[in-house]
Amino acid sequence: MCLAVPGRLEEWTDRDPLLARGWVVFGGVRHECHLACVPEAEVGDYVLVHAGIALNRIDIVAAEKLLRELRDAGEESPPSAEDEML
Amino acid sequence: MKYLDEFRHPGATESLLESIRRRVTKRWTIMEVCGGQTHGLLRYGIDEALADAVELIHGPGCPVCVTGAEVIDRAIELASIPNVLVTTFGDMLRVPGSRESLASARAAGALVRMVYSPLDAVALAEKHPELEVVFFAVGFETTAPATALAVLQAKRRGIENFSLLVAHVRVQPAMEAILCAPENRVQAFLAAGHVCTVVGCESYEDLCRRYEVPIVVTGFEPTDLATGIAACVEQLETSRHEVENRYDRVVQAEGNLRARQFVEDVFEACDRTWRGLGAMPLGGLRLRESWRDYDAERRFTAGALPQVVSSCRCRSGEVLSGRIKPPECAAFGGECRPEHPLGAPMVSGEGACAAYFQYHRPELRCEPRAVEGNA
Ligand code: SF4
Numbered sequence: 256m257c258l259a260v261p262g263r264l265e266e267w268t269d270r271d272p273l274l275a276r277g278w279v280v281f282g283g284v285r286h287e288c289h290l291a292c293v294p295e296a297e298v299g300d301y302v303l304v305h306a307g308i309a310l311n312r313i314d315i316v317a318a319e320k321l322l323r324e325l326r327d328a329g330e331e332s333p334p335s336a337e338d339e340m341l
Numbered sequence: 342m343k344y345l346d347e348f349r350h351p352g353a354t355e356s357l358l359e360s361i362r363r364r365v366t367k368r369w370t371i372m373e374v375c376g377g378q379t380h381g382l383l384r385y386g387i388d389e390a391l392a393d394a395v396e397l398i399h400g401p402g403c404p405v406c407v408t409g410a411e412v413i414d415r416a417i418e419l420a421s422i423p424n425v426l427v428t429t430f431g432d433m434l435r436v437p438g439s440r441e442s443l444a445s446a447r448a449a450g451a452l453v454r455m456v457y458s459p460l461d462a463v464a465l466a467e468k469h470p471e472l473e474v475v476f477f478a479v480g481f482e483t484t485a486p487a488t489a490l491a492v493l494q495a496k497r498r499g500i501e502n503f504s505l506l507v508a509h510v511r512v513q514p515a516m517e518a519i520l521c522a523p524e525n526r527v528q529a530f531l532a533a534g535h536v537c538t539v540v541g542c543e544s545y546e547d548l549c550r551r552y553e554v555p556i557v558v559t560g561f562e563p564t565d566l567a568t569g570i571a572a573c574v575e576q577l578e579t580s581r582h583e584v585e586n587r588y589d590r591v592v593q594a595e596g597n598l599r600a601r602q603f604v605e606d607v608f609e610a611c612d613r614t615w616r617g618l619g620a621m622p623l624g625g626l627r628l629r630e631s632w633r634d635y636d637a638e639r640r641f642t643a644g645a646l647p648q649v650v651s652s653c654r655c656r657s658g659e660v661l662s663g664r665i666k667p668p669e670c671a672a673f674g675g676e677c678r679p680e681h682p683l684g685a686p687m688v689s690g691e692g693a694c695a696a697y698f699q700y701h702r703p704e705l706r707c708e709p710r711a712v713e714g715n716a
Contacts, residue, residue: 258377258561259483259535261344273490273497282342289460291490292600301344303538303591306430306480307458308487310538310600311591313344318590325353325564328360 259305261313262286264296279304344590348562357567358390361574365394369577370526371570372519372663374512375533376403376691377561383700385563387570395570398526398663399696401515402533404480404508405432405689406661407615412508413438415638416477419506420451422641426469427506428462429477430484431455436688443477459484459491466495466503475637477506483535485509485626486600489607492628492635504637509626510613512536513548518621519662520552527663529555529573531566534588539604541596545584553582560588607632616685617658655684660693667694674698 262279268287269276275290279302289308296302301313373379379399382388388397401407417438420427427443434444434455447453452472456462459476466474478488488505495503512533519527532545537558545556555576559569568587576583586592604626613625628636654672659665667673667686677683679695686692 259538261342263343273493289458289487289490292486292597292603294599303535305535306484306487307460308490310483310486310535311593311597314590318344318347321568321587321590322347325350325357325568328353328356 259303259310261301261303262288264290264298264300264302264309266298270294279309345562348560348564350564354385354387354563354567355390357564357571358387361391361567361571362394364571364574364578366578368394368396369528369574370396370398371529371531371573372398372400372527373531373533373566374400374402374516375531375536375561376406376689376693376696377535378402378531378533378559378566379693380691380696380700381561381563381566383696385566386700387563387566391570395574397570399660399666399693400519400530400663401615401618401661402481402512403661403686403689403691403693404484404510405430405436406657406685406692407510407515407618408433408436408479408508408685409614409616410438412506413443414440415642416443416475416506417441417446417451419475419637419641420446420453422473424452424471425473425475425641426452426454426465427475427477428454428456428465430457430479432688432690433477433479435682436685437682459488460494463491463495463498463500463503466500467498470502473502473504473641475504475506475641477508479508479510481510481512481533481536482539482604483533485604485608486539486597489603492607492632493603495635504635504640505628506637507608507625507627508613509608510615510621511610511624511626513544514621514624515615515618517548517552518618518624520548520554522662524664527554529557529577531569531573532556532558532584534558534560534565534592537586537588537592537596539596539600541594541601542584542586542592543594544596549582549584555582555585557585558588558592560591615661617655617661619658657684657686657694660686667697668701670694 262281267277302309462476557572608626611627682688686694
């Protein structure tokens with residue numbers, strides 16, 4: 256129940272503070288999600304969606320920093336998110 | 342999927358686990374609070390890989406498991422009223438109340454439907470003005486913003502045939518109850534990442550200070566979990582206790598202020614009885630007085646339901662507080678299996694008993710043993 260999934264905001268459909276919605280792409284699949292908790296999100300941003308609503312934006316700088324740390328620590332490298340295709 | 346798969350990298354996870362094994366000078370006991378994390382740890386074999394270095398004990402973090410049987414009875418009672426449709430998340434449907442589950446009540450004719458989001462329940466109410474749509478609201482701080490938003494949207498759009506049966510629970514009081522218990526063995530916590538996405542990690546500072554316990558906020562993927570355990574071990578080995586954020590790609594110190602505001606507008610903290618764990622002061626959320634028109638219990642039912650005494654064979658209370666691991670329950674894997682569960686931790690997809698049943702290899706299962714005070 257508590258799992259949430261990252262997706263990329265593709266299009267806003269309603270920017271009302273309470274009814275905010277938009278299309279979010281998850282690994283190629285589009286869903287219309289509620290965006291009232293992330294009014295500052297811009298098209299192209301990654302958001303974490305849970306039970307149909309985006310709980311927060313994903314901080315790409317922080318994500319890449321952790322991936323870099325993991326790469327530096329391990330012999331095998333995890334892939335960079337930067338160049339992965341959707 | 343981007344920002345998911347990269348955190349499942351086996352090479353990076355293994356080198357983190359190796360560094361933890363090298364770092365420990367004694368075997369530490371760490372509790373993960375969230376059921377999603379329990380599943381991650383078992384699914385990727387992290388508990389086994391660290392067996393000599395760290396004992397991972399599993400906390401109460403599955404809201405489905407801790408929802409009281411009497412609340413489920415109430416949901417069934419509501420669904421049995423003509424024209425009342427009860428909606429809830431899918432994993433709530435199979436959890437037994439005192440006699441039956443919402444799924445079995447539906448098979449017998451009650452109006453019950455699974456929804457993906459409380460906001461879908463509002464849409465259903467709008468589409469079906471002939472029905473009274475009740476959303477059975479379960480979940481930790483993670484799902485509370487969506488429930489709050491559902492009420493705010495229903496009000497704004499003038500949808501009057503929508504109400505809530507609220508069973509939301511709050512994580513921190515449960516963590517505190519575990520730390521206070523005389524049999525507590527928790528030396529550090531992995532805090533539930535998505536709860537912190539909403540409430541922030543600052544909110545743990547007080548608990549961390551008062552109980553001198555390291556609290557590391559982490560995510561759900563194997564490298565996240567290994568990173569979180571490594572951070573706990575580092576604090577324990579250097580006698581520190583701090584709130585540390587290892588999930589900063591989605592968690593900020595203050596959380597999501599807007600999501601918190603939605604919750605604050607609609608709900609207030611209240612005492613709540615947790616299944617298996619008993620009375621939890623301020624362990625739940627209820628509608629504020631100004632929103633009581635949206636309280637399904639007030640609208641449709643009268644009087645409290647009798648308290649349900651749980652099965653004496655199910656040791657879910659001990660499982661949920663980390664006192665025993667599921668295989669130590671005599672019913673585990675025999676009398677109690679996912680297809681005929683005795684208790685909620687075997688029903689829910691995120692329950693610890695279900696996780697052990699699904700992922701633990703039989704040769705690793707402990708022999709069932711009798712324990713005093715089995716109630
Ligand atoms: S194995 Fe079944 S009976 Fe035992 S504690 Fe878990 S849910 Fe209860």
